[in-house]
Amino acid sequence: MLNRSPFLIFIAAGAMELCWLYAWAAFLLYSIFKCQISFSLTGSVFLMAATVFALSKKFRWQRIYTLLLQLVILAAAYYFVIYWLRYSQNDFWDFKWFAGLIQRPKAPMEIIFLIVVGLLVITIWQRGIKSIKIPYGPENMFARFDLGIAAFVVLFIIKLLLWVKGNIIVPQPRLEYIFLAYFILSFVTIGALRYAGDGQQVFEEGFAKTGVLLSFSVVTVLIVTSLTLLFHAQLVEGARTLSVLLKESATPLAPFLIMILRAIFSHRNQAPEIKPANQANSGLDLSDLSATETSSGIIQTLMAWGLFGLVLILLLIALGLGLYFLWRYLLFRPADQNKKKRQSGTLTAWLAGLRNFLKAMLKKISSLIRSPQTGVELYGALSSWGRHSGLSRNQFETPLEYRSRLARRFPELAPPIETIIKLFNSELYGGLSLSREMLETGIKAKRQLCRPIYWPKRFWTWFVSANN
Numbered sequence: 082m083l084n085r086s087p088f089l090i091f092i093a094a095g096a097m098e099l100c101w102l103y104a105w106a107a108f109l110l111y112s113i114f115k116c117q118i119s120f121s122l123t124g125s126v127f128l129m130a131a132t133v134f135a136l137s138k139k140f141r142w143q144r145i146y147t148l149l150l151q152l153v154i155l156a157a158a159y160y161f162v163i164y165w166l167r168y169s170q171n172d173f174w175d176f177k178w179f180a181g182l183i184q185r186p187k188a189p190m191e192i193i194f195l196i197v198v199g200l201l202v203i204t205i206w207q208r209g210i211k212s213i214k215i216p217y218g219p220e221n222m223f224a225r226f227d228l229g230i231a232a233f234v235v236l237f238i239i240k241l242l243l244w245v246k247g248n249i250i251v252p253q254p255r256l257e258y259i260f261l262a263y264f265i266l267s268f269v270t271i272g273a274l275r276y277a278g279d280g281q282q283v284f285e286e287g288f289a290k291t292g293v294l295l296s297f298s299v300v301t302v303l304i305v306t307s308l309t310l311l312f313h314a315q316l317v318e319g320a321r322t323l324s325v326l327l328k329e330s331a332t333p334l335a336p337f338l339i340m341i342l343r344a345i346f347s348h349r350n351q352a353p354e355i356k357p358a359n360q361a362n363s364g365l366d367l368s369d370l371s372a373t374e375t376s377s378g379i380i381q382t383l384m385a386w387g388l389f390g391l392v393l394i395l396l397l398i399a400l401g402l403g404l405y406f407l408w409r410y411l412l413f414r415p416a417d418q419n420k421k422k423r424q425s426g427t428l429t430a431w432l433a434g435l436r437n438f439l440k441a442m443l444k445k446i447s448s449l450i451r452s453p454q455t456g457v458e459l460y461g462a463l464s465s466w467g468r469h470s471g472l473s474r475n476q477f478e479t480p481l482e483y484r485s486r487l488a489r490r491f492p493e494l495a496p497p498i499e500t501i502i503k504l505f506n507s508e509l510y511g512g513l514s515l516s517r518e519m520l521e522t523g524i525k526a527k528r529q530l531c532r533p534i535y536w537p538k539r540f541w542t543w544f545v546s547a548n549n
Contacts, residue, residue: 087216093270093304094217095131098208098225100311101232107254108236112243114194116166117253120311120312126202129245130209132538138213171470219274226267233260236239262310266302282477303304316342324389455480455516458509459523463487463501466530471543480505494535497526 103347110116123254133154137147163182164173171178187195215221237256243249309316379438453459467487484502488495504523509514515523 090273091131091212093266093273094222094225095209095212096124096307096311097263097266097270097340098212098229099127100230100259100266101207101236102127102205102261103311104236104254104256105232106205108256109197109201109252111165111253112251113197114190118166122165123205126162126205127209127212129154130206131213134210134213143471155202155206156220158206159199162198162202163195167194172345182497216271217274219463222271229263229267233263258310262307265307265310269307269443275472279491290305320393322439323392328376333385452520453527454520456505456523459501459527460505462527463498463530466527469543470539471545491535494530497529500526 099120103118103120106123107118110118116193130151133151134147137150142150158181163179164171168178168182184420233256240251243251247315453462460480464483467474467483470491472487472490478486480502482496487498491498501523504515504519508515
């Protein structure tokens with residue numbers, strides 16, 4: 082999957098490198114200025130730098146134009162980061178706040194803040210350019226991995242010294258999450274680069290489909306886990322906001338839900354409680370009222386969390402569909418413009434395609450309805466059955482060898498397989514014309530092979546087989 086696309090290798094390796102860059106940026110900004118920077122903001126600066134340099138390299142721009150474009154985009158990235166960290170209450174397109182920031186006298190901490198943010202943006206920008214200038218490969222991947230490990234170790238030591246010597250605890254960022262994501266992405270990238278040359282993976286005989294499925298599943302789970310760890314802070318904050326919104330929106334619906342639940346779970350056969358006469362009209366029962374309020378609060382909480390879970394599932398489904406269509410769009414390969422275009426839009430081509438489709442459908446239906454009339458047709462039906470069961474006949478395999486291979490895998494079907502092979506050999510090699518009774522015996526053997534009771538074993542054989 083990853084080894085077939087340099088772009089996907091760049092995404093995985095770039096996310097790996099962004100982990101330690103994001104960890105350092107989040108630590109410095111939070112420990113000094115109490116500002117929180119998101120992983121998406123850090124990744125945006127990194128991708129902008131890589132995109133600008135890749136475009137200039139592809140179109141071979143002159144150096145002066147490349148430098149000017151990089152300065153302009155770098156200034157825009159710096160403006161955006163400053164706005165997001167401190168001045169997001171202003172309008173983004175209103176540059177008055179930025180002009181006032183430059184003109185007005187600034188406190189020493191504000192000057193330090195602008196300098197630190199500028200250095201962080203330039204560092205991330207430089208790493209983004211280097212990711213394109215020196216592409217990720219087996220010869221430099223381990224050096225970049227060691228650099229990230231060293232960056233995390235130094236950061237861990239600094240946090241430990243602050244805690245031990247100065248009793249200073251920096252809760253953000255959660256380094257254990259970021260480091261785990263870095264470790265997972267590193268293994269995925271290094272494993273993909275090992276097969277980047279020829280893209281060949283060797284599986285044990287008979288387990289190619291299983292190996293491909295497991296490889297895809299493991300890589301997908303690892304990438305999703307890494308993204309979840311990297312966006313942990315944003316996901317927690319979004320969950321809190323969504324929970325508040327759902328609780329507020331669920332409050333008007335709580336009485337209706339209480340009525341429905343009471344109608345469902347109430348004991349209709351339970352006799353009503355008979356109160357003494359002196360308490361019949363004594364006024365309002367406060368215990369019942371308090372119980373009702375308590376149950377109402379519990380129902381509101383359950384309803385809010387239920388709606389939150391439903392919305393979260395819908396969002397995950399939408400995210401999965403979006404990633405799927407984005408994956409298809411990114412992996413789309415444009416057609417070769419030098420090839421002759423097909424005249425598929427004309428009426429003649431459309432009618433020809435429709436005719437071929439109908440002929441193929443009629444041939445398929447007739448083959449399913451029509452019974453075999455010769456031993457050769459019976460053997461063809463057996464070959465088709467074996468191919469659909471995951472045991473295709475080899476090119477130079479004799480009928481007896483093919484019979485033995487099928488019988489070893491399906492011993493309970495050895496008699497009908499033997500019957501079809503005997504009829505085929507009698508007709509082809511013995512020169513015998515099959516009688517009606519012999520054909521009926523072969524047709525019964527073919528029907529026995531297609532019984533639904535054997536479908537699970539046939540499917541499993543097809544699944545674990547290396548044959549296509």
